[in-house]
Amino acid sequence: MLGEERQRPVAQVAALHDLTPVQARLLSLLLDGPRGMADLTQALRVEKAALTGLMDRVERRDLARRTAVPGNRRSLQVTLTDLGRGTALAFHIEVTDEMSGLTAFLDADEEGRFLSTLTGILERNRTAPDRPSSSDC
Template identity: 40%
Template sequence: MPAISTVDGLAQLSFLIQGALERRAAEHDLSLIQTRLLGVLRDRRPTMQELAKLLGLDKSSVTGLIDRAERRGLVTRVPSPTDRRSSLVVLTDRARELGAGVAAGFESDVTAMLGVLPSRDRADLTELVGRLLVAHAAAHGVDLLDTLGSPE
């Protein structure tokens, strides 16, 4: 088998993964960015500014995203207990159900995709991906392991 460069391989893998996630999101009438929002909020209650940082978007884009999600009944804004000037973004029960449905299907797709690898390779891949993502986030001032408060 011809060797695939790291860059080409990661690019092609990202297309496969994004495609699977988009298909699962569409099954639940969600866009990819709405799905990302549900994933970020499933274990966090961030402010709008924190959410912008977590999603890698500017604050005005996040405001529009949250306005649309709120109209769909996916999120609510609650007053911050520590800063009266800001509010926290919280998932609704409906959004949690939608997110769980997308996640279950997506996990099934990725598990099937990775099923061709021996278990040791899957474990190594999991560790490498985790280290890479945590390091990248930290370099951009985001702590992936900080949940910014637990959901109610």
């Protein structure tokens, strides 16, 4: 229940763009540039088969594409399309605005403590062993 509650703003904004939360996370990860499939399985904490299905769906919508890595034909990298970049940027801006609204009542000291705590939580969760199921993609 708590996990669902903290994901609600992200899920709501993702839905506005006809994305699942995992699809939105994938597009957001790709804003910094191309990423390898193996790297994405780790970053998203999904199995290879789940990422393949996720990629099939975002490719059908022309949001991202898989291409061979030069010099290593067994590896694939994922890049955003122009449509995917626009969608990812819009999602990022809207989530940022939504989250800012949730903390607008904090004064500067409270905001600093909140951001420090949130950073610690995010760092600890990066190494958490739980993985979403393929149905979450």
